[in-house]
Amino acid sequence: MSEKPEQGVPVKCRHCERIMSQPVVCDYCHAISPTATRADHFTLMGLPQRFDLDERELHRCFIALSRYAHPDFAQSESPEVQSLHLKVSANLNDAYRTLKDPASRAAYLLELLGGASSAEDKSVPEGFLGTTMMLQEELADAKSAGDRAVTGRLKKVLLTQHDGLMKRIASLFDEHGQAVVCEAVRKDLLAEIRKQINAVSYVAKLLSQLS
Numbered sequence: 001m002s003e004k005p006e007q008g009v010p011v012k013c014r015h016c017e018r019i020m021s022q023p024v025v026c027d028y029c030h031a032i033s034p035t036a037t038r039a040d041h042f043t044l045m046g047l048p049q050r051f052d053l054d055e056r057e058l059h060r061c062f063i064a065l066s067r068y069a070h071p072d073f074a075q076s077e078s079p080e081v082q083s084l085h086l087k088v089s090a091n092l093n094d095a096y097r098t099l100k101d102p103a104s105r106a107a108y109l110l111e112l113l114g115g116a117s118s119a120e121d122k123s124v125p126e127g128f129l130g131t132t133m134m135l136q137e138e139l140a141d142a143k144s145a146g147d148r149a150v151t152g153r154l155k156k157v158l159l160t161q162h163d164g165l166m167k168r169i170a171s172l173f174d175e176h177g178q179a180v181v182c183e184a185v186r187k188d189l190l191a192e193i194r195k196q197i198n199a200v201s202y203v204a205k206l207l208s209q210l211s
């Protein structure tokens, strides 16, 4: 994960030297700042670090910023500025792809907030494995028998499960966002979010076998 820009240190525009309100693009002349390369995906998009974001707003920010960061915008500039534009354009694509999909946005935000990665913590919610193993067996049987009625029903069950897990993740992030939670509660919430995200990836994997 990229290093965060220093908090509270005002960033001066490399072009017009005015103070910028964020570390990505100058508010006045729209020059891309070198500090943009160190911004996390949310900061890069000019959005708050939260799970619940408006996907249309994300798209609008992506389009606007991609225009300023486009390499064509830097054709007459120095090689350093040209490579800055290339790098920031690539980072914007990466950020958009990650934040657009709720499951990958959740995983990214969790690690940004200090939660464990899927490699560090593979646990799932209690009872999840038992139920899912049964579904997995039923699915394998139905697939080998070519039973479309059963695979169709199982797909519905998995989609409902996926939906339920994503709603739970949204409400846990919401709870985490309440400033009142103490550090111990905050850590518990992050651990619980990790479990739910692990479960969602599991269900998504099963669903991908059905498409």
Ligand SMILES: [Zn+2]
Binding pocket: 013, 014, 015, 016, 017, 018, 026, 027, 028, 029, 030, 031
């Ligand atoms: Zn400027």
